[in-house]
Amino acid sequence: MSGARQMQMWKALMFEISLVTLLLFVALLAGSVWIGLSLFATGYILLAIFKPNIPMDIFASGVVWGSMIPTPLLSLPLFILMSEVLVAAGLGRSLFSGLAPWLGRLPGGLLHVNVVGSTLFAAVSGSSAATTAIVGKVSLPELQKRGYDRKLAMGSLAGAGTLGFLIPPSIIMIIYGVVAEQSILELFIAGVIPGITLALLYMAYIALHQTLTGTQPQQEKPTAKDRLKGLRDIGPVAALIIAIMGSLYLGLASVSELAAIGVLGSIIISIAMGRFSLVSMIAAGRRAVRTSAMIGLIIIGAALLNAAFGFLGIPKAIAAQIASFGLSPFVLIAVLLIFYVILGMFLDGTSIIVMTLPITLPLVTAAGFDPVWFGIFVVVAVEISQITPPIGFNLFVIQSQTGEAIGAIAKAAAPFFLILSGFALLLAVFPELALWLPRTLK
Template identity: 50%
Template sequence: MGQVSLSLLGLMSIILGTGVWIGIGLIGTGAALLWLFRPSIPFSKLLAQQSWNTLVSPEMLALPLFILMAEILFRTKISEALFSGLAPWLRRVPGRLGHITVMGCTLFASVCGSSAATTATVGRITARELISRGYDRDLVTGSLAGAGTLGFLIPPSTIMIIYGVMAEESILKLFMAGILPGLLMAAAYMGYIGIRALMDPALVGATPPSTRLVEKLVALKDLGPLLLLIVGVVGSMYGGIASPTEAAAVGVAGSIAIGFFQKTLTVKGLLESARQAADSCAMIGLIMVGAMFLSTAIGYLGLPRYIAGMIEGWGLSPFMLILVLLMFYIILGTVMEGLGCIVMTLPITLPLVMAAGYSKIWFGIFIVIVVEMAQISPPVGFNLTVIQRLTGDSMARITRATMPFFLIMTAFVILIALFPGIVTAVPDLMAQAR
């Protein structure tokens, strides 16, 4: 079995190292392994079967709809509305407008599902505005990088959908499980910004003029369209009115309505959104097919059982196992995009975690957070690239600015490992209510 393990690593390194698409690389690795060690298995028939089973899954239908919704919202004035609606309420809070990035990303993540889209949409207004008002450049870019990752954790989340399909777990339960961790992580980011501002007031510029209560209430109207969209998408799911797929359809309709109401979305823009969403879905679909095929192939070879037995022989406690996996994913995230980290490792890591006593729901949130960490890990971290395009700063400077938020995420992973109830609290509560 050691020969199979070495062959898997060697083949994957060679194939993916040639620069081919991840999905094609995964299919090629699985086919080569079967040809070498199980030539009696018709891999072409197996590939066709796995492709069909993966792509026609009802849960997968929500994915293109949420991606389309994010593309449409990117072409609206949502980012401007977030800034003008939140700014009057934060002028006297420690950290002042520095919290807009975190709060804006938290709200936008509630209807987006994409980390990169959240970072780009919120950052294109907040980054420029805050820096022009004298806010510390590193604090602004670091908070944007950290808060932008909430697009994966706060539901709806495209990564959660992919994980749910691969792990055969309820998408809705995963969405519920992401609520409390997402809000707590946003609170941790805001706490850090507030503490930094108290220690060094110069980081957040000059004290802005006071704002009357009437002006604050009037500003809330700018948040109205987004809040209604959140209620329509998230509220319909948790209220039992709509499935994730139906809620995604509501979100698409609502985002189109917002775009035309703001007079920022044209027919040409709508068609461009559809084209971009189709490109993203085709890429993700190919990766999913390759991942499921490779997972089935190594299952036939008995590799997951072998690795699970080997790690079990190490005698690690459940908590130590999580620490090992955390370090493994942090290292992997420096050289591989987050989605690739999930699809290539899940067939092996999920059985290990379940054997240690953690649930699929808990591991789903764990792996989403470590994928978020990959989003801000150089040199591949995609959020860092998005911020570089927005600010023009060097990658080294953005990486340094992001490090405190990366450490907050690391500490949060350790926290949920010690207290798994943080993840399961909302799903358990909703189950009791029903």
């Protein structure tokens, strides 16, 4: 058989496998099967159809349980617990009352509380949905009561809530670091400047919008006493951020130890604010267990599916096909951004990362990009998925708080979607935004 004929048959087989994969996964999701179980079942069925000679019991024991062994994963449930404890402590009200006297007189007024409050909470939570929920629970009613543009209030909260993924400690960065076998501490440090830059871009848009439209309500001039009280309100959060970031930059703790410091600090804050109760702590622990179990199931399912892809040669086939296009590095990144945005319309961030990295990471490293930089790029791409319908988690959080239709919230978030997309491409043009700080602190 000629080489051309063999290549044609190989491509036909790859197309058939890809089609079966897509149909299986979509059918399982449409049947309301959990994402983790859908991933696992898809991988199992693919192997049963195309590689029935592989002993499944040996295969599963090595791949599935091996995916849960990496030590950095120990920090994941701890960071989730820290976030839940802070949510139970009602941190949002303290953030709003503490920031309002300092931000109210800026162009854009109290809308900046959404951004700065999300930035601060992101630095102690690691979760986009939790950041959106805790800040929005207080800020949206307060902004509406004071006459701010409701559409911009919802949009800025949706966009700013995504900072929970980019500013360390970040749950998504931990997932990326484990799957890509990169230093999580280095990823955390790499996310600081991009996170602050993105927050400033959001604030610049809000200020420009309010200045051009002239819709900003009048704000009373805060007194020195108001500002002092504001500092007192945000003081506990600032102390926890300093403890976490200080331990991070000075290399005083591993990622797991950093997470333990965060949990202890969040409990101390809860006690100091007089909001500690055994009932709320038990409820926070239960929510943390549920979230951790969900992420663990996704990791296990994706591990089996990715291993199945490896046995079937799918990553190699896709990489070879893309390489044959001869794309420049920047065009490759632009194509991957579109790819991640489309995936983000249907999948959560954890699933996106564990499913795609075996294919995309070799492509970008071959194109000359740093894997730590790519981690930050992927996190920004996953942030975009938080505000894109039909499955944008930040949109659902805001819907639960406002009762607005998902379409209306997505429309309000559209300018921030564009800012995020532009920022992802800006990272490709100026990779030092992500790489300068970790290289400096090495």
